[in-house]
Amino acid sequence: MKKIHQFLIIFLIAFTISAQEKSKPFFKDGEAQIVEGFKDSSKWIRTDLWVETTFDTDGDGKLDRMHVDVTRPLQTETEGLKLPIVYESSPYYAGTASDTPGLFWDVKHEIGAKEKQRTRVEVVRRGKRPIISNSQVRTWVPRGYIVVHSSSPGTGLSDGSPTVGGDNESLAPKAVIDWLNGRAKGYTEREGNKEVKAYWSTGKVGMTGTSYNGTIPLAAATTGVKGLEAIIPVAPNTSYYHYYRSNGLVRSPGGYLGEDIDVLYDYIHSGKEENRSHNNKVIRDTELANGMDRQTGDYNDFWAGRDYLNDMKPMKAALLMSHGFNDWNVMPEHSYRIYAKAKEMGLPSQIFYHQNGHGGPPPMKMMNRWFTRYLHGVQNNVEKDDRAWIVRENDKRTQPTPYRDYPNPAAKPVTLYLESGAPKAGKLITTNSSNTKETLVDNYSFSGESLAQAENTNHRLIYVSEVLKEDLHISGLSSITIKASSSKPAVNLSVWLVSLPWTKGRRAKITDNIITRGWADLQNHKSLTKSAPLKPGKFYEMTFDLQPDDQIIKKGQQIGLMIFSSDNNFTLLPEPGTELTVDLNGTSITLPIVGGKNAFDKATK
Missing domain, CATH: 2.60.120.260 (Galactose-binding domain-like)
Structure with a gap:
């Protein structure tokens, strides 16, 4: 009887310890694993807020605020758990313009000829708060990350104006990262003064996304913002000149004949309707119209200011890039040139190439190891892995062949x-x-x-x-x-x-x-x-x-x-x-x- 009593006491103690055990990230083979306590999406905390930036691009006399959403495990509220962040920003979350006839420039004319003005369009905003996007959440929240999204300037419920590669599109995600580190202010309302603190953040941030959403991580990294530890840009547009021109030639991205930088501005400009007239006049009809130069196709200061290769000196984030060799929209040179510069600067860097078209992230294993190393600080030696991972012809995208570097040293x-x-x-x-x-x-x-x-x-x-x-x-x-x-x-x-x-x-x-x-x-x-x-x-x-x-x-x-x-x-x-x-x-x-x-x-x- 005494032995049974002792067994019950030990069992109760063990049960109590087990019940009190807190959910926290854990790792195997250098990768963050799915945590049972983080899996139930019904228990995730989802909120939205506005982060104040350092600029005013819509001319209303007030600093622009960016609309941000946060998805985090319940334990960050109930157990005081702090976690790193996976962050994606985009101009597309609130919808885009339709392909209205005349939206694109008419390309049937002599080279250098004055062109007939194209049709200008307005975006009808879609999307309801508080959820800006569901991207990334099911991948990263169960693995011990908080996921953050933001609408870029002049889109959705964010203030400001799109500039398509202008400085505000770098400073906007910087402000969000500053807020996650306690250096910028967040508010519960677009116009209000009630502050929100990111008390659940470790301050370590990784960014990812595809296409324009892949450009923004690089844009943020070029500011040198403290806390942005790693980025995984997928098929990013790293230079708007290289996107809309080629060696002096006016050249459209594949599939979008007649598109130019002002077309993309119209396509994404889903922000506050009362600000659009000012934005169109100052940004589209002045800055973009005067700088884009469709007559000669020459590289000028306007294009140089929208080339992230020129801004990389402050960059500190570890870089894992991904691109398709048959991407004729955002062509593979966009990643090639940034990867080469990152290597030259001595930044931790890897590149993943596949044989398909636009988009296509690295295999989950590569991304997991990258964020595990640089956001959780787990010493998994990812920086000692081969630099280049290339999907060979007819192989599965999840089975790339490792090479010492790209281009092949041989x-x-x-x-x-x-x-x-x-x-x-x-x-x-x-x-x-x-x-x-x-x-x-x-x-x-x-x-x-x-x-x-x-x-x-x-x-x-x-x-x-x-x-x-x-x-x-x-x-x-x-x-x-x-x-x-x-x-x-x-x-x-x-x-x-x-x-x-x-x-x-x-x-x-x-x-x-x-x-x-x-x-x-x-x-x-x-x-x-x-x-x-x-x-x-x-x-x-x-x-x-x-x-x-x-x-x-x-x-x-x-x-x-x-x-x-x-x-x-x-x-x-x-x-x-x-x-x-x-x-x-x-x-x-x-x-x-x-x-x-x-x-x-x-x-x-």
């Missing part, structure tokens, strides 16, 4: 020259022996895909390698040096690197055959900041990079370099008939080939 530049063959295919060879000039006639009626597949046409020039006897791995930036003349003072210049023969069949995709692409304005052959009309018939030499890539070209294929003029999915579309003549002796393409020239020779001889 990739070496191999320069290839052109041997004539127009209007059929010429050759791509390793020696420069041609003194020929070949001419194409611009005609936007023909797509790049059809031109690449044509056996005989005067609307493009194409040069192909020998059939590959072995697989060939390209990794990094290809660049072209072209010597060309135009029959008019301006001409579009489009370059595709393709694999042939073209894939046919019901499941065939254009991305099966496009290795990489590039576009340029020959008027900018001397300078990106100053263009000059071409003298018809005069030859100009220009060198520029194509989009970064990492692709294994299979044996049995040929590598083809196609040069043409107007690309009807991306460029302005002038009246057909402009002649573009290429001097083959002054033209070459340099490819980053793993194994260098030996690998190329082995595959082609």
Whole structure:
């Protein structure tokens, strides 16, 4: 009987200790695990508030306030638990403008011509408080994080005006992070004075998001704000010049022919209706209209101020970037250039690339390890992992191949020259022996895909390698040096690197055959900041990079370099008939080939 009594006492003590055990984050194999006590979404605390910024962009004489929501486990209220934050900000949460006819610029005109004014639209705001967004919550709250969202300036219930890359779009998330660290004020109401404190915050913040939502983490990081420990931008727009221009050429993002920075402003401007007239006058019709320069496409101070590469010096956040090599909306150069700079600065940095299009975050395991290391402070050695993770062709996105870095350190530049063959295919060879000039006639009626597949046409020039006897791995930036003349003072210049023969069949995709692409304005052959009309018939030499890539070209294929003029999915579309003549002796393409020239020779001889 005495033994039974002692057993009951021990059992009750154990039960009491178990009942009093508090829910808290725990980790396995360097990753935050789902906590049973954090799983029940019905017990999450969800609130909204407004954080005061340091700017006034809507001209009402008051500092703009950003609308913020918070989702946190109950234990942050009942047990005094403090947790780190996963934060996503966006201009899209309250809705966007519809694709009204005339919203985009009409691209059917001569290069440099004055354009007819496009239609301007208004956004009808949607969304109810207190929940701004449900993104991230089911992923991160159960794993021991608090999730925060905010609507960016001039969108939803946030004050201010969109600037599409202006300083306020960096300072707005900075203010939210400052509030999470007790350095800025939050209020229960947009106009009220009752303060809200982030007493449940550890002050350590990680940001993520895709596209524009992926741009904002980088924008915040460039302020150097204390507390922003790590960012995971997915397909971020890191330079609005590189988004709407290419080497001096007015070039639309893929799928949005005729879009420009003022179109995007209208598309996201869902904020307070009574502020829109002021915002439109000051931002859209003055700052954007005077700076965007659709006539020349030159790089200027306006575009430099919307290029986050120029603002990276204060950045301290650990960087994990993600992008698709076939993203022809926000092209892969956007991540490539920031990742390269982050490495140069000595910041912890990794990059994840896949072979698909726009969007696509890193596998959950990578993101979890990143935030576990930098937000929870768990020493999981993620900074010692391989720097580059690339999803190989036909592999699952969750199973990337690790590489020491990107570009592949074994990739070496191999320069290839052109041997004539127009209007059929010429050759791509390793020696420069041609003194020929070949001419194409611009005609936007023909797509790049059809031109690449044509056996005989005067609307493009194409040069192909020998059939590959072995697989060939390209990794990094290809660049072209072209010597060309135009029959008019301006001409579009489009370059595709393709694999042939073209894939046919019901499941065939254009991305099966496009290795990489590039576009340029020959008027900018001397300078990106100053263009000059071409003298018809005069030859100009220009060198520029194509989009970064990492692709294994299979044996049995040929590598083809196609040069043409107007690309009807991306460029302005002038009246057909402009002649573009290429001097083959002054033209070459340099490819980053793993194994260098030996690998190329082995595959082609």
